[in-house]
Amino acid sequence: MSDSNTPDPNTSGAPVPPRPPLPDSGATGHPAPSTPGQAESGTPQPGNGWFAHAPQTAQHPQAAQHPQTAGHHAAGASFSAQPTDTHASRTTDAKVGSGKIVAVLVAAAIVGAVSGLGGAAIGNDMFAANGTSVVSQGSTTVTVNDPDTVNQTTGIAAKTLPSVVTISATSSSGGGTGSGVVLSSDGYVVTNTHVVTLDGASSDVALRVTTSDGKVYDATVVGTDPIYDLAVIKLTDATGLTPITFADSSKLNVGDTTVAVGAPLGLSNTVTTGIVSALNRSIQIASSAVPDSGEQQQDQGQNGESPFQFDFGQGQQGGSSSSGTISIAVIQTDAAINPGNSGGALVDDKGDLIGINVAIATAGGGSSSSSEAGSIGVGFSIPANIVKRVTDEIIADGSATHGLLGAMVGNAADAQDSDIAGALISDVTSGGAAAQAGLKSGDVVTEFDGVPVRDATDLTAQVRALAAGAKASLVYVRDGKTLSADVTLGELTE
Incomplete structure (x- = not known):
């Protein structure tokens, strides 16, 4: 999902100019101009x-x-x-x-x-x-x-x-x-x-x-x-x-x-x-x-x-x-x-x-x-x-069902020497999804399945949103280097 903002052309408070007369489409073959304040795509x-x-x-x-x-x-x-x-x-x-x-x-x-x-x-x-x-x-x-x-x-x-x-x-x-x-x-x-x-x-x-x-x-x-x-x-x-x-x-x-x-x-x-x-x-x-x-x-x-x-x-x-x-x-x-x-x-x-x-x-x-x-x-x-x-x-x-990463995570921004926001992995479960994907303690996950990760809550929510056994990609930082990995999630059990 993108996180872009569509600006309102009328936020300046300036009066909206009157709608121009529609051209004779039969004569020119061109579409009528869009109404001022309306996106070209037709998005409200x-x-x-x-x-x-x-x-x-x-x-x-x-x-x-x-x-x-x-x-x-x-x-x-x-x-x-x-x-x-x-x-x-x-x-x-x-x-x-x-x-x-x-x-x-x-x-x-x-x-x-x-x-x-x-x-x-x-x-x-x-x-x-x-x-x-x-x-x-x-x-x-x-x-x-x-x-x-x-x-x-x-x-x-x-x-x-x-x-x-x-x-x-x-x-x-x-x-x-x-x-x-x-x-x-x-x-x-x-x-x-x-x-x-x-x-x-x-x-x-x-x-x-x-x-x-x-x-x-x-x-x-x-x-x-x-x-x-x-x-x-x-x-x-x-x-x-x-x-x-x-x-x-x-x-x-x-x-x-x-x-x-x-x-x-x-x-x-x-x-x-x-x-x-x-x-x-x-x-x-x-x-x-x-x-x-x-x-x-x-x-x-x-x-x-x-x-x-x-x-x-x-x-x-x-x-x-x-x-x-x-x-x-x-x-x-x-x-x-x-x-x-x-x-x-x-x-x-x-x-x-x-x-x-x-x-x-x-x-x-x-x-x-x-x-x-x-x-x-x-x-x-x-x-x-x-x-x-x-x-x-x-x-x-x-x-x-819900996905399980098999890792203990916290907020990277809370670490004293941290210079990046993300989910800090403090431990991985042996044989779990994170371990099989090559993740280690100290890695900072910054993106999961295409969604930005800024803290532990982001990562947990995105992992749980997927079904058990789902495949996803993630981006993480290790020793200052940005790396990526594919992961197959385990299953969260009660």
């Missing part, structure tokens, strides 16, 4: 971004100190939905209650086609100005009071909402709410492990799932993956659900527009917008559900309390104390993600899934007060490509 410019909130779940053990994060969780998805038919008609004959609108089923394709155009243009394409104020598509409802001024986010919301659900989890030890994303029409849904286990407090949680149109289902856990905080549940006797469509999260750019959809604070069908703030980011989070693995703990390489917390949802407190930490690779976004967004969808400007919302940063470094509750513009989502791999494995086998 900053300011046109869309975000969706993540679902909420049971409270974290530190929920008392972090009331804003209590009970919220995030979930992921693994099945690819059918692609939107980009050739579908944009007629205004689709029924919406007693009114008529353009078929919202093709909202994503329409939005992509009109990227950069004004709200009126999108409104004329998508919604008929017949006095209709509510637009419905399948299992979702979107309010439109002025069809002439609807924007792209309206179309994204109409496409995404049917694929996002609200999850209620209860047990004798507590309860909470979170979100989930539909993977299949027959009821497979991805969410977070911390949602369906109340952050490790219970292995026997009763789940009730509400779809965007108000239908309620019982659900059972298919499998959990505490290493990447993902879980798959199955709705009982569900049919005709709308699966999410997956995007390729490896092709994201910093500055890409995003939309978050979920149930923050229990408010289902909530939509927020933002941009991709950073890529190739890794965070370390305390988790009561993580297996007690000695190497897992030592791989983290970070000391002190993490400012990152699961965005727990409404309800009673879940897990009582953290038994460990996990390191996960994430997409950073400034879309508003609040307690209850956990497990919800982060989608792109086509309404396709780019990530599952999982955590937020707190201003108090892990000890925030109620005055600091809620979004501070720093939220995190598990990339869709990782979500798909993990959830596919869970559905097929009941669990997911």
